[in-house]
Amino acid sequence: DAKTTQPPSMDCAEGRAANLPCNHSTISGNEYVYWYRQIHSQGPQYIIHGLKNNETNEMASLIITEDRKSSTLILPHATLRDTAVYYCIVRVGDFGNEKLTFGTGTRLTIIP
């Protein structure tokens, strides 16, 4: 699986949009971009994923650049409960390596 690069930490004011970047310059054409987050002492929580197109769900939006070498996770109205470590992961869909390779992620702190 391709490696990803994320900033180690970010702050965001409560109520504002949190934009978390991720670089995955060696991503292959069949690799998806997944985002998970982990709140202290809990298991990783799935947020969103995408292949080529931008995606939106009830939690967040995922913007993938046209060349697919980077992406941004957007939490539109951050709350204190969004404070967590956010992981950007790329993986092949179904017939490749099954393991998710987590880096150290971005520690997002929402400021009241």
Place this chain on the structure above:
Amino acid sequence: DTGVSQNPRHKITKRGQNVTFRCDPISEHNRLYWYRQTLGQGPEFLTYFQNEAQLEKSRLLSDRFSAERPKGSFSTLEIQRTEQGDSAMYLCASRLRGPENTIYFGEGSWLTVV
């Protein structure tokens, strides 16, 4: 609650003892995974099953570790002769086979070896 259940949630054991963790995946999820996470690090892959078959094991899974999924439903992870370095959170995850099907994680089982 993702539907992946892990027990026990916390375990303190003395060095040299054996411990076993259980994972109940989301019903009908045919793929099941075990990960390990130490403080300050992201989760690391240990092994995965498709139904009852263990298809991949990480080199992190030493001979003291064994995982089973006897009937393709729940799974157990046993650590024999525990060492202090085994102290970590052990995460279970599951998904349906399919290129876009998401992997869902449980809340993890914390192991402290004293």
